[in-house]
Amino acid sequence: MKLGMSMGKFEAELDSDVCDQYNNANLILTMKLGFRQINPAGNAASGTYHDYGNPTRSTRKIIKWTVGSWELWKKNFVSSAQNYWHGKFWLVNNFDLYTYEKNGVKYRPNIWCGFKLVGKDAGAEAQHHTIDVVRLDPTEKWFGSHETLYDSKDTDNVVKGRTSANKPIMQRAHVHEVGHLLGLDHVDVGKANCPVGSNTNLAPCYGVADPDKQSVMGQGMQLRMEHAVPWRRAMITLSGKGSLMTLTDWEAKRVRHYPRIPSEVASNAAIINRPTRK
Numbered sequence: 001m002k003l004g005m006s007m008g009k010f011e012a013e014l015d016s017d018v019c020d021q022y023n024n025a026n027l028i029l030t031m032k033l034g035f036r037q038i039n040p041a042g043n044a045a046s047g048t049y050h051d052y053g054n055p056t057r058s059t060r061k062i063i064k065w066t067v068g069s070w071e072l073w074k075k076n077f078v079s080s081a082q083n084y085w086h087g088k089f090w091l092v093n094n095f096d097l098y099t100y101e102k103n104g105v106k107y108r109p110n111i112w113c114g115f116k117l118v119g120k121d122a123g124a125e126a127q128h129h130t131i132d133v134v135r136l137d138p139t140e141k142w143f144g145s146h147e148t149l150y151d152s153k154d155t156d157n158v159v160k161g162r163t164s165a166n167k168p169i170m171q172r173a174h175v176h177e178v179g180h181l182l183g184l185d186h187v188d189v190g191k192a193n194c195p196v197g198s199n200t201n202l203a204p205c206y207g208v209a210d211p212d213k214q215s216v217m218g219q220g221m222q223l224r225m226e227h228a229v230p231w232r233r234a235m236i237t238l239s240g241k242g243s244l245m246t247l248t249d250w251e252a253k254r255v256r257h258y259p260r261i262p263s264e265v266a267s268n269a270a271i272i273n274r275p276t277r278k
């Protein structure tokens, strides 16, 4: 069975045809990005562009994209962001759904979470997001980016913050921005230091406590359990079962959980070591 639907900012497809004694159903989120060059005005080799594309903000020096720099940048963006988000979570199936039979034995699959990022030039085909990209002059160290305006250095691993012990916290910005496109908020959104409805780009929203700062939705590169929400949300929508508020509904795990036979389901066993199956 293949069950697909649009989640607005990406597509979700659940594939249970791959299920057997060892393989769970696959849930692949596919996001199509259209990249658009921002070049200096008047076809010049160099020029300026404003932070956040906002004329009231600082200007930065930019240079013209070349065919080679553009192709390389897109390829690096797509492969590294996809690698970061792909195949990191399994969702435990706590519902009587998608049961199948192999060699006379019934199995209930869990859900393996995949991510496919497709990056092309804007307008080449239907895309979920159009992303403008400036090529920074080598002398520029910083540019104000957001989720649909990037700079050529957003794929670099740079210091985004410091721990309480003054240790640098590194981040590749594009991985964080793709997290936003998947529907994830900054790490501290909803806490007292970053109330819902406030400007969630304020510094405290990127984390105050060290472990929160390290989150990929803070200032670092750490993947956390709550980052499985886009896949959990897709499963709730596709299956019509469960709620995000109940953490055991499509509960996220960071290790492979094999499909279960009825006795394992009944005893609520987690099969994380490869079992012997008929």
Ligand SMILES: [Zn+2]
Pocket (backbone or CB within 6 Å): 176, 177, 180, 186
């Ligand atoms: Zn952000």
